Amino acid sequence: MIKVSGQNNRHSCGILATTLGRRCGFAAVLAACLIAAPAARAEDKPQGGESGTTLSIATWGGAYGQSQEIAYFEPFAKETGTTIATEIYDGTLAKIKAMIGGAESEVDVVDVSSATLGTLCSDGLLETIEASSLGAAPGGQSAEEDFYTGGLSACGVASVAWSTAIAFDRQAFTKSQPSQIADLLDTKRFPGKRALPNGPRYTLELALLADGVDPANVYTELATPAGVDRAFKALDKIKDNVLWWDNAQDPITWLLEKKVAMAAGYSGRIFRAAVGDRQRLGIIWDGQIYDLDLWAIPKGAKNKDGAKRFIIFASDPARLAAQAQLIAYGPMRKSALQLVGKHPVIDVEMKDFLPTAPDNFKKALRFDDAWWSDHGEELGKRFQEWHPPPPPPEEDKPQDADAKAKHARPSAQAAP
Known part of the structure; x- marks a missing residue:
């Protein structure tokens, strides 16, 4: 305490x-x-x-x-x-x-x-x-x-x-700046890599929102085979331009390092990065998932x-x-x-x-964890089929494994 x-x-x-x-x-x-x-x-x-x-x-x-x-x-x-x-x-x-x-x-x-x-x-x-x-x-x-x-x-x-929103690098877009969730899928007007969560949660919702589905209808749509197909078809448009993140800090780091031009990330982390470099990062609140x-x-x-x-x-x-x-x-x-x-x-x-500020909250989707409890396993398999995880590294040869184990073993004098 x-x-x-x-x-x-x-x-x-x-x-x-x-x-x-x-x-x-x-x-x-x-x-x-x-x-x-x-x-x-x-x-x-x-x-x-x-x-x-x-x-x-x-x-x-x-x-x-x-x-x-x-x-x-x-x-x-x-x-x-x-x-x-x-x-x-x-x-x-x-x-x-x-x-x-x-x-x-x-x-x-x-x-x-x-x-x-x-x-x-x-x-x-x-x-x-x-x-x-x-x-x-x-x-x-x-x-x-x-x-x-x-x-x-x-x-x-x-x-x-709190929410998942889209942050973007202002310096990556010289002619016009992205301003709506649909711009996530538009690599012609807004070229560059995207950073998305490495899994179906949030990613499929963002895909449907960017494809024009109203927030009130996202989970109803995603509960149908046609809606699932629509989400993956939308993601197909940017599949070759996506870096997938597992660590919540990665999308922010990749933006600042110019590895991506747009990134789905958590609003609190976006805030800290945006106020640290106020002229650099912008936020698309349209289609946020809170x-x-x-x-x-x-x-x-x-x-x-x-x-x-x-x-x-x-x-x-x-x-x-x-x-x-x-x-x-x-x-x-x-x-x-x-x-x-x-x-x-x-x-x-x-x-x-703030996610709930009136101008930011106009087109927001509330995340539905209970819905994912019912559909997560099925959609997780579909996501892995669409985006297979990388193959595991080759197993070490016996002598290499022994050498690594010996090298990794701490000495008696090592600090805990």
């Missing part, structure tokens, strides 16, 4: 930025600045609520977890006197089930993906959260009216949306009242906007987007990089 403690020192960010900017590049600077961005201090005197209680929250680490600490955990601790204890986990269903599956949960609040929420809710492991308990928007709209479709469910409340992270309360939570109070607090539009100003994940309340301004340190208009 990690207890929350605030870091209210903007000056230290300047020092870190100067040092890390030379040594580690922009990503390191951004991470350092995120940690040092202004925030409430957990040890400040509480403004109200029950002091002396502890609320345990399971969430992700990295810059995402740091943005939560600044936008949610520290202000909530200050307002209520609650001690926030965070449990960093890997996001897997097995891990979260081990944490909350017993009669008494190890944590009071969990941050989970849509797919995990659906499974946990179906298994009866989560509390019901009433949408009517959430605060209204500044304009008076109820939470049900203010949240985007899918942001509220029986067992969870969405905090952010997914959600949501807050939920385990059935066996020890502090259910505190958990409910926290989710109400964290779902306030101002709190959602505070996180969106620190990291490029989109809040799921429309009113929150109106409150998002510039990043407090790097002076970037964050709304331009």
Whole structure:
């Protein structure tokens, strides 16, 4: 468990930025600045609520977890006197089930993906959260009216949306710049290599979106033999111009190294690269595929009242906007987007990089993990037939294998 403690020192960010900017590049600077961005201090005197209680929250680490600490955990601790204890986990269903599956949960609040929420809710492991308990928007709209479709469910409340979008190298296109998902398939007007996920998930959806299928019809189309044929036929147009990635950082690296001209990648990574070289990389939000992270309360939570109070607090539009100003994940309340301004340190208009910003969210597809659970095996085989994996390397000759094993064996003096 990690207890929350605030870091209210903007000056230290300047020092870190100067040092890390030379040594580690922009990503390191951004991470350092995120940690040092202004925030409430957990040890400040509480403004109200029950002091002396502890609320345990399971969430992700990295810059995402740091943005939560600044936008949610520290202000909530200050307002209520609650001690926030965070449990960093890997996001897997097995891990979260081990944490909350017993009669008494190890944590009071969990941050989970849509797919995990659906499974946990179906298994009866989560509390019901009433949408009517959430605060209204500044304009008076109820939470049900203010949240985007899918942001509220029986067992969870969405905090952010992240997406797979198309990034492109502005320098690769001198006459005109790509601006819509259809441009992914148009190598005549927009020549150059493409980077796509090495598998059917996301890749087939992108193919249909680029071929003109409306987001509302993508999974219906993909559930038919004709729709599957259409997706692969669309990919045939660019098959010889695709580099396939397995590591999420690869498409960004390949763009910066000019190995590809367009790349499907995760929005958070695209943001970090784009603001590091603002004149170089562009983003096509048209046809983005988004997914959600949501807050939920385990059935066996020890502090259910505190958990409910926290989710109400964290779902306030101002709190959602505070996180969106620190990291490029989109809040799921429309009113929150109106409150998002510039990043407090790097002076970037964050709304331009949020998946749920109105201009970016016009033609977006929500990823359907449950659909893939039913169709993934069949489409995985079809994808491998269409794009066979490379053959494994030839087996070593016996003497070569022995030599390699001997060379790889650590010495007694080697550090662990």
